[in-house]
Amino acid sequence: MTGTGTGTGQRAYRPRMSLWWWARKRSYTLFILRELSSVFVAWFVLFTLLTVWSVARGEERYEQFLDFASNPLVVALNVLALAFLLFHTVTWFNLTPKAMPVKVRGRRVPSTVVIAAQWLGFVVVSAFVVWLVVS
Amino acid sequence: MADSITLRVTRYQPEVDDEPRAQDFDVPLRENWVVLDGLNYIKDRLDGTLSYRWSCRMGICGSCGMMVDGEPALTCATFLVDHAPGPIRVEPLANFPVVRDLVVDIGDFLEKLPRVSPWIVRDDDIPVDEGESLQTPEELADYKQYSMCINCMLCYSACPVYGLDPDFIGPAAIALAQRYNLDSRDDGAAKRLDVLIHPDGVWGCTFVGECTTACPKDVDPAGAIQRYKLTAAMETIKSYVSPGGGP
Numbered sequence: 001m002t003g004t005g006t007g008t009g010q011r012a013y014r015p016r017m018s019l020w021w022w023a024r025k026r027s028y029t030l031f032i033l034r035e036l037s038s039v040f041v042a043w044f045v046l047f048t049l050l051t052v053w054s055v056a057r058g059e060e061r062y063e064q065f066l067d068f069a070s071n072p073l074v075v076a077l078n079v080l081a082l083a084f085l086l087f088h089t090v091t092w093f094n095l096t097p098k099a100m101p102v103k104v105r106g107r108r109v110p111s112t113v114v115i116a117a118q119w120l121g122f123v124v125v126s127a128f129v130v131w132l133v134v135s
Numbered sequence: 136m137a138d139s140i141t142l143r144v145t146r147y148q149p150e151v152d153d154e155p156r157a158q159d160f161d162v163p164l165r166e167n168w169v170v171l172d173g174l175n176y177i178k179d180r181l182d183g184t185l186s187y188r189w190s191c192r193m194g195i196c197g198s199c200g201m202m203v204d205g206e207p208a209l210t211c212a213t214f215l216v217d218h219a220p221g222p223i224r225v226e227p228l229a230n231f232p233v234v235r236d237l238v239v240d241i242g243d244f245l246e247k248l249p250r251v252s253p254w255i256v257r258d259d260d261i262p263v264d265e266g267e268s269l270q271t272p273e274e275l276a277d278y279k280q281y282s283m284c285i286n287c288m289l290c291y292s293a294c295p296v297y298g299l300d301p302d303f304i305g306p307a308a309i310a311l312a313q314r315y316n317l318d319s320r321d322d323g324a325a326k327r328l329d330v331l332i333h334p335d336g337v338w339g340c341t342f343v344g345e346c347t348t349a350c351p352k353d354v355d356p357a358g359a360i361q362r363y364k365l366t367a368a369m370e371t372i373k374s375y376v377s378p379g380g381g382p
Binding site for chain 2: 011012013014015017021022024025027028031035095098099100101106
């Protein structure tokens, strides 16, 4: 508790936020998980860069990287990271219309259309990547 | 339906209390009674020393915002029956210093509001005898949503960023800045830019989104802030491309 002046000659009570404020409410917890997902996004970026780097360094280095990537701990980490990445993607897509109100011929495009367009892009790019890997 | 419901009201009397405490009051549970009616009943019949703010009791003045069962709400628009069987916790707005009982110190908010120049700023003054500054319905629609703010501060109460860092200028101030930035009659965007791109401005926001959830007027301050982040980023890029050109 901290007493502060209010200009009225009396002390005001200034409540402090608990360190666990984010556990108080579901929406706060989801927000913190969304923020945390950035760490896993960063991990995937690093992982991808490591892949490219090891490929560039020749077959032996690439084999070493594959050994590292198939380590159960790394696999578990990547599964967790994938879950967070999907969560990141879903929340990102859902929040986009808030930041970018799209107008076509002076009319505001409904949020659902903006979100749907992003999912369409996601599916097209994913299909291309799958085609690239499989063929 | 029960005849009465308990309001668990936060009391804080600085001359005797070191910290807030809860006091229970039984008030009639009527279908058309809101939490504010319950508080007025307490004030009139049970304990005249209870302090709280209210004025219009119809969701316009923005005075009666409090925490009801832990959520920021206008007590004039929160029905007792929706929180039955109770007890209903009625606490002062979170994230603000408590002056007495349910009354919070709003000085910080009132100091922040004028920083964003929430009025029409013109490069040239249009004489009154030239008539109205006309707007099309589309131009009105660009900012109308943001003009519905009643300064009730529920958004500040819902915002953990403001709770953790009281220097953050906050959702309502930024939404109001956008209300004028998007007004076709206004030339003040450049003036507001410095305040809004300050570290305590839009970039303080981490998009929790609770301000929008709490807003009783559907202003969507979270949307306003994210839109402005995009504008601010574009202005910054422009200033690199054409230094001195300014926004």
